[in-house]
Amino acid sequence: MPIWLILALLIGTVAAIAIVIVAPGVTVSRAGKALAFLALFVFPLAVSFLGAAEHLDRSKQTKFCLSCHVMEPYGRSLYINDKTYVPAAHFQNNRIPRDHACYTCHTNYTIFGTVHDKLRGLKHAYKYYISKPANPIKLYEPFNNRECLHCHQGARSFEEGSTHSAFMDDIKANKMSCTTSGCHDQIHNAAHPDQLKYWSSQP
Amino acid sequence: MMSAQNPFVSRRLRLAGILVILGLLVQALTLLWNHPLAFMAFLGLGGLLLFVGIVVYLFTLISSPKA
Numbered sequence: 001m002p003i004w005l006i007l008a009l010l011i012g013t014v015a016a017i018a019i020v021i022v023a024p025g026v027t028v029s030r031a032g033k034a035l036a037f038l039a040l041f042v043f044p045l046a047v048s049f050l051g052a053a054e055h056l057d058r059s060k061q062t063k064f065c066l067s068c069h070v071m072e073p074y075g076r077s078l079y080i081n082d083k084t085y086v087p088a089a090h091f092q093n094n095r096i097p098r099d100h101a102c103y104t105c106h107t108n109y110t111i112f113g114t115v116h117d118k119l120r121g122l123k124h125a126y127k128y129y130i131s132k133p134a135n136p137i138k139l140y141e142p143f144n145n146r147e148c149l150h151c152h153q154g155a156r157s158f159e160e161g162s163t164h165s166a167f168m169d170d171i172k173a174n175k176m177s178c179t180t181s182g183c184h185d186q187i188h189n190a191a192h193p194d195q196l197k198y199w200s201s202q203p
Numbered sequence: 204m205m206s207a208q209n210p211f212v213s214r215r216l217r218l219a220g221i222l223v224i225l226g227l228l229v230q231a232l233t234l235l236w237n238h239p240l241a242f243m244a245f246l247g248l249g250g251l252l253l254f255v256g257i258v259v260y261l262f263t264l265i266s267s268p269k270a
Contacts, residue, residue, distance in 0.1 A: 003234060010231050014224050021220040024213040036216065040260040044223050044253055051230045051249075055242045067238050125239050 006050045013043040056114075059121060060103040068124075070133050073190035074102075081199040084186045086179075092199055095151075109150045136191060145174045215263035222256030 016039035019026065026032035058064055066075040078091040078101060087105065090096045096104040108116050120140070127133045149172065152158040159165070163183075170176035178184050189196060229249035233241040 006234065007231060010227050014227055017220045017224050021217050021224075024216045027212075027216065036260075040216075040219055040223055041257055044227060044257065047227060048230060048250065048253055051234055051245060054234060055245055058237050059239075059242060061237070064237060064239065121239070122243075125243055129240070 001050055001054065003054065006047065006054060009043070009050065010047045013039065013047050016043060056118065059118065060100050060107075062099055062101045062103075065102040068128055070128065070135075070137060071102075073193045074137075074188045076193050076198070077188040077190055077196075079198045079200055080189065081197040082186070085189065086184045086186060087188055088199070105147060107147070108144075109146055142177060143179055145171055145176075145178050148178045209267065212263060212267045215259060215267075219256045219260035219263060222252050222259060224256075226250070226252030226254075226256055 016035060020036050020039055027036045062075070065071055077085065078088055080088040083089045087101075090105070091098060091101050103117075106117075107113050110116070124133075153172070159168075164171065167176050171178065179187060226249045229252060230245050233245040233249060
């Protein structure tokens with residue numbers, strides 16, 4: 001929903017509440033009671049819900065993730081000029097939407113995946129602003145093939161690849177990681193960002 | 204029946220209204236800022252003010268003197 005529409009609804013809600021504040025006597029009538037109920041209960045909850053949805057949508061943006069200082073090297077790694085780096089190759093060739101790059105690969109493609117991600121996001125904010133983030137940053141658990149297969153499963157280039165075909169059952173069962181050494185093992189190189197060449201300027 | 208002429212009810216309605224407006228204003232400000240802290244402020248401050256305001260309103264409904 002456009003932000004201006006949310007703000008317009010919010011202003012309308014504030015105007016309705018202002019009537020109740022300035023003239024609480026209006027709530028004596030049935031219409032006044034309905035106005036108070038809408039202004040003080042229904043509309044605020046609706047506006048708040050829309051605002052939360054907007055914030056959740058924004059939190060999927062690449063620039064949102066990269067707004068924390070510790071994420072800068074990871075954002076920079078998306079511009080590495082080397083196609084063996086999986087995130088960089090995906091980002092630069094539009095295999096993932098650039099404005100949702102982090103979320104697309106690092107979300108959890110399960111029924112409550114987004115909720116799970118947002119709860120982790122709250123933990124990240126706590127660690128960043130109150131506690132201390134890990135250095136270097138690590139995934140909570142090994143990267144699950146499910147996130148790769150969300151897009152690649154069924155794709156001809158993936159299904160017909162000889163290496164993939166040989167290990168297909170193990171790959172789909174997550175017994176053999178896509179990031180296994182010798183396969184797609186060049187991920188973000190955040191430890192030595194200055195030793196690499198980049199495709200273009202920083203994000 | 205709620206009677207707005209009752210000073211108790213009027214005062215509570217005003218308090219609820221002010222709290223809800225403050226909560227909505229905080230939420231509106233956070234929508235103008237794309238940052239993790241904005242999300243936290245939306246939930247932690249705006250959401251809290253809104254919640255308290257709505258609770259005050261609902262409490263007023265059930266505790267107001269009979270007309």
